[in-house]
Each structure stands twice: as structure tokens, then as C-alpha cells.
Amino acid sequence: MDRALLAGLNEERAARRAAVVVTELATGRQRLVREAEVGADPLAAEVEKAIRSGKSGIAQTEAGEVFLNAHLPPARIVSIGAVHISQALAPMAKIAGFDFEIIDPRTAFASEERFPGATLHAEWPEDVLKERPFDPYTAVCVITHDPKIDDFPLFSALQTGCFYIGALGSRKTHAKRVERLKEAGIPQSSIDRIEAPIGADIGAATPGEIAVAILASVIEAFRKRKMFADRRGETEPA
Amino acid sequence: MSEIVTELDVLKTTERWAAEGRRLALATVVETWGSAPRPTGSHLVIDDEGNFEGSVSGGCVEGAVVSEAIDVIAAGEPRMLEFGVADETAWRVGLSCGGRIRVYVEKVN
Numbered sequence: 001m002d003r004a005l006l007a008g009l010n011e012e013r014a015a016r017r018a019a020v021v022v023t024e025l026a027t028g029r030q031r032l033v034r035e036a037e038v039g040a041d042p043l044a045a046e047v048e049k050a051i052r053s054g055k056s057g058i059a060q061t062e063a064g065e066v067f068l069n070a071h072l073p074p075a076r077i078v079s080i081g082a083v084h085i086s087q088a089l090a091p092m093a094k095i096a097g098f099d100f101e102i103i104d105p106r107t108a109f110a111s112e113e114r115f116p117g118a119t120l121h122a123e124w125p126e127d128v129l130k131e132r133p134f135d136p137y138t139a140v141c142v143i144t145h146d147p148k149i150d151d152f153p154l155f156s157a158l159q160t161g162c163f164y165i166g167a168l169g170s171r172k173t174h175a176k177r178v179e180r181l182k183e184a185g186i187p188q189s190s191i192d193r194i195e196a197p198i199g200a201d202i203g204a205a206t207p208g209e210i211a212v213a214i215l216a217s218v219i220e221a222f223r224k225r226k227m228f229a230d231r232r233g234e235t236e237p238a
Numbered sequence: 239m240s241e242i243v244t245e246l247d248v249l250k251t252t253e254r255w256a257a258e259g260r261r262l263a264l265a266t267v268v269e270t271w272g273s274a275p276r277p278t279g280s281h282l283v284i285d286d287e288g289n290f291e292g293s294v295s296g297g298c299v300e301g302a303v304v305s306e307a308i309d310v311i312a313a314g315e316p317r318m319l320e321f322g323v324a325d326e327t328a329w330r331v332g333l334s335c336g337g338r339i340r341v342y343v344e345k346v347n
Contacts, residue, residue: 001346002346006249006346010250023344025268028316056268056279057268069266
């Protein structure tokens with residue numbers, strides 16, 4: 001592998017963009033295909049497939065065996081709200097293999113003591129997202145119950161096409177939320193993407209159980225590749 | 239997890255080691271059959287003194303990959319390695335899980 005190619009690949013990975021390293025196994029010839037450049041690649045269909053499935057593998061081509069190594073951004077869960085549920089979700093998310101971040105401007109909630117070792121942003125979502133925007137490989141859980149904190153990241157998650165979006169609250173709370181979203185001009189089809197009540201319907205009651213339910217939903221959305229719009233039923237499949 | 243992942247990020251390690259002027263090979267699982275311990279795409283980076291980071295089999299065949307990699311660093315040409323129970327050396331270097339893997343080893347230039 002060429003060092004320049006490696007540096008380019010690591011740059012894409014750091015920026016949370018998908019990329020595929022294509023290696024002709026007979027010759028050792030190699031190239032980096034960035035997500036934005038897939039269409040121009042001679043193996044566009046194969047590269048596209050690798051990105052969409054998240055699976056690396058060998059393709060048989062005219063040039064013989066070609067190995068496609070798909071490097072996708074690691075899935076992360078962002079919890080809007082440093083609440084009791086997030087305290088349970090933080091270790092569970094890590095165990096399940098997700099990066100985990102918490103955003104909550106209330107410093108009494110978003111404290112190192114309550115979340116030892118976690119990635120904490122004790123700031124307003126508006127400010128954090130300027131620096132670290134959501135992307136399709138992000139699951140967003142809004143769980144503060146406070147529209148002042150929850151609504152902006154909810155809009156942002158819908159616009160970004162995050163692979164999972166869940167919002168905590170009773171049906172009544174959610175009905176009010178839906179009203180606000182509609183007033184803000186968010187189409188019903190987008191609003192329907194929000195899982196509310198949040199989490200798999202397993203009758204979860206305690207913070208720990210709700211965290212399990214959330215994680216189950218996040219894993220399902222991740223494995224069903226909901227980071228792609230057509231997998232969410234939003235556009236026709238490519 | 240992010241901290242652990244960062245430390246165990248083989249491709250970042252590769253870039254760092256290369257920047258330090260170390261001579262390296264990168265091994266990649268390109269194909270698996272049956273119950274292979276590490277998925278396709280997994281990396282192991284090796285320097286010419288036999289130091290390594292990452293895994294292609296969770297420990298079963300790393301020793302063999304490392305010695306081949308040192309040859310690859312010297313020769314410069316990539317090599318394809320295959321390990322599995324069908325291998326006659328299965329009891330010395332093989333996958334106890336019964337799977338088979340192909341590992342591509344290339345020099346980092």
C-alpha cells in the first residue's frame with residue numbers, strides 16, 4: 001500500500017466518510033475510491049455494493065480477482081440528554097460496539113461524575129453540531145423532554161438522514177412535538193421517521209430497560225442499513 | 239470505546255509507524271470460508287523487526303503471517319497466504335475453529 005493512499009484513506013475515515021480500497025490481487029495495483037467519486041470508478045457497481053452492504057470482499061473482473069475493502073464510518077449514537085437513561089445507555093452502547101456521545105447544556109446533568117469516561121458535550125446542541133455535525137452513520141436519541149434542547153437536533157437529524165432517530169416522551173408529548181415539527185415545515189414523511197415512543201416495543205419501564213429497547217432499535221436500523229434513503233423507503237432503490 | 243478503538247486502529251498505527259521511518263507490511267483478510275475468527279477486511283501491520291498490531295485471525299496464524307510479512311518487506315512483492323484446516327500444516331499453523339482464510343500481504347511504500 002502506498003503511503004499517500006493510506007493517508008488519504010485515514011483522512012476519509014477521520015472525516016466520517018465512506019471509502020473503498022480497491023486492490024487488483026494479480027498485480028497489486030491499488031486505488032482509493034472516495035464515496036463522492038464512486039460513479040466515476042470503473043468498478044462503480046461493485047464499489048457501490050461494498051459501501052451499501054458494509055461488506056468487504058473479492059469481485060471477479062476482467063483484470064482477475066479484485067479485493068474491495070469497504071471502510072465505513074463507525075456507527076455512533078448521540079444522546080441528546082445526559083439523563084438517567086443515558087447513564088445506562090453509555091456502557092451498553094460501548095459493549096454493542098457503538099461510539100457514544102452525550103450532548104446536554106445542563107452542566108449538572110452532563111458531568112464527568114455521572115458519565116465517567118464518556119464523550120460529553122455540556123453545551124447547546126446548536127453549538128456542538130456546528131463543530132461535529134450529524135451524518136448518516138449517526139443514531140440520534142433525543143431524551144431530555146425539553147423542546148428547547150430536543151427540537152434543534154431533531155430537525156438536524158431529519159435533514160441529515162441519520163440512520164436512527166428516536167424521541168422520548170409519551171404519546172401526548174410526542175403529539176405536541178409533531179405539531180411543532182409541522183409548524184416548522186417538516187413534511188409528515190420525515191416526521192414518521194422518528195421512533196416515538198423511543199425504543200423497541202418490549203414494555204421497557206426502568207432506565208436500564210429503556211436503554212436496552214433503544215439499543216435494540218438502533219441495532220435494527222443499523223443492520224437494515226437505514227443510513228441509505230431508499231432503505232428507509234424515501235426514494236426508489238438505486 | 240472511542241479511546242480504545244483509536245489505540246487499536248491498525249491503519250492509523252500503520253501511518254504513524256510509516257512516518258517514523260519503519261519498514262512495514264500490511265496484511266489483510268481478503269476471503270473467509272466457514273467460521274473464520276476475523277471478518278474480511280481485517281488488518282495486521284508488521285514491521286521488519288516482527289512488531290505487529292491488529293489481527294487477521296484472533297491469534298491463530300499471526301505468527302506465520304508475521305514471518306511471511308518480513309519476507310515481503312525485504313522482497314517488495316505482495317503475497318497471498320492461505321490458512322485453514324485443509325492445510326497440511328493445520329496442526330502447526332491453522333485455524334482451530336475449522337474455517338479457512340486468505341490473507342493478502344503487501345509492503346507499505
